[in-house]
Amino acid sequence: MNSLQTKDLNYIWHPCSQMKDYEDFPPIVIDRGKGVFLYDVDGNKYLDAVSSWWVNLFGHSNKRINKAIASQLEKLEHVIFVNFSHEPAIELSERIVGMTPEGLNKVFFADNGSSAVEAALKLSFQYFQQTGKLKKTKFAAITDSYHGETTGALSVNNIDLYSKIYKPILLNTFKVEGPDCFRCKYSLNRDICNAECFEHMEETIKEHHEEIAGVIIEPMVQGAAGMKIYSPIYLKKLRKLCDDYDVHLIADEIAVGFGRTGKMFACEHAGISPDIMCLSKGLTAGYLPLALMLTTDEIYKAFYDEYTSLKAFLHSHSYTGNPIGCAVANETLNIFEDEKVLEKNMVKSRFLKEKAVELLLDHPNVGEFRQLGMIAAVELVKNKETRETFDWKKRVGYKIYRIALKHGVLLRPLGNVIYFMPPYVISEEEIDLMISVARKSINEYFET
Numbered sequence: 001m002n003s004l005q006t007k008d009l010n011y012i013w014h015p016c017s018q019m020k021d022y023e024d025f026p027p028i029v030i031d032r033g034k035g036v037f038l039y040d041v042d043g044n045k046y047l048d049a050v051s052s053w054w055v056n057l058f059g060h061s062n063k064r065i066n067k068a069i070a071s072q073l074e075k076l077e078h079v080i081f082v083n084f085s086h087e088p089a090i091e092l093s094e095r096i097v098g099m100t101p102e103g104l105n106k107v108f109f110a111d112n113g114s115s116a117v118e119a120a121l122k123l124s125f126q127y128f129q130q131t132g133k134l135k136k137t138k139f140a141a142i143t144d145s146y147h148g149e150t151t152g153a154l155s156v157n158n159i160d161l162y163s164k165i166y167k168p169i170l171l172n173t174f175k176v177e178g179p180d181c182f183r184c185k186y187s188l189n190r191d192i193c194n195a196e197c198f199e200h201m202e203e204t205i206k207e208h209h210e211e212i213a214g215v216i217i218e219p220m221v222q223g224a225a226g227m228k229i230y231s232p233i234y235l236k237k238l239r240k241l242c243d244d245y246d247v248h249l250i251a252d253e254i255a256v257g258f259g260r261t262g263k264m265f266a267c268e269h270a271g272i273s274p275d276i277m278c279l280s281k282g283l284t285a286g287y288l289p290l291a292l293m294l295t296t297d298e299i300y301k302a303f304y305d306e307y308t309s310l311k312a313f314l315h316s317h318s319y320t321g322n323p324i325g326c327a328v329a330n331e332t333l334n335i336f337e338d339e340k341v342l343e344k345n346m347v348k349s350r351f352l353k354e355k356a357v358e359l360l361l362d363h364p365n366v367g368e369f370r371q372l373g374m375i376a377a378v379e380l381v382k383n384k385e386t387r388e389t390f391d392w393k394k395r396v397g398y399k400i401y402r403i404a405l406k407h408g409v410l411l412r413p414l415g416n417v418i419y420f421m422p423p424y425v426i427s428e429e430e431i432d433l434m435i436s437v438a439r440k441s442i443n444e445y446f447e448t
């Protein structure tokens, strides 16, 4: 252990970690980053295959974004956002409204994904309080959903690993059986099915709509669940059902927004507009914490009245609408336009697929390869025929992660799912390296 690692462990409690694991696996102290690579203080380099937890789009230390920060910094670092405003936020809001699905016309700022989800839940609840449907006080979410880790957001999480112990202090929400395409109960295939599994949502909403304010969902890909991809027909059906029963559709595009799935926003795959949309992560290309919650004129109007009506949305965060964050977001959108990012990603994602199919699919423990745009994953199974999973206590993914780091690639499996979610600037050669190391690491794990 070097002296920085010793000090780190003296003082720091790392996120999402059992700190005891660090005894024989101390934190890797990163000194600098460039493009898809991270460099540690001991001179090792790592290909960042997970975009530093799904946030980085255009590589570490990107020249254009660095410059945008520097020039904003010369003008204004931050200002209170109530009664005050600034050009970067105004420009960003106009552009975001112009590019997100039809009808999302109002932009509310938050400072991380979870806080945008909190704002969305509060907004939806308050809307119904102010429009006379006082019984609509609950939310629904599907199995394996992930929407952040603050208490409100955790209430609509259905991954036990993160939420189970907290249940006594969480909101009471409806957990609805959602799509599970790799182990489809209907023996169908996500590419050709009619989202038959939607029947569970239909049942819940039909029975409980009087109590349900909103359904929150990760469109197209359930990220933390292990990059579970499902049919856009599910979303189309959900839009219709929500319309029929006056339930808000809350799209959590925090992970899938900004081109991750091949479209700018994942809702576009289904051609739907949600009532509320949450954005963060790629919004600032992996640079700064910033989040947006977008909503419709209809919802906005239910809050618009004389001050004394007490209908305002009294939600705020200290760093709401931070100007440097907004300047980065604006430059991120410039890069999308100037550098034809979505078109280039189409070619890259095709190459990624070819490589993954070629190098990973034949392994006896690779159960499925799945991909949507710049998200690709392989699910490791104990038995390819039965799709039986490994006991979580074996920590298969975690062990492969540690092997891959020795070979210079930062994969960060979710359970038994190894996924690739690289920065968009990744080259074909780097994709090759990323997948080759994944294969080598899987081999090594199963050989020992």
Ligand SMILES: *Cc1c(COP(=O)(O)O)cnc(C)c1O
Pocket: 112, 113, 114, 115, 117, 146, 147, 148, 149, 218, 223, 224, 252, 253, 254, 255, 256, 280, 281
């Ligand atoms: C990451 C994530 C969040 C939470 O965002 P934070 O910025 O980590 O709080 C919420 N929803 C989804 C789908 C996410 O992937």
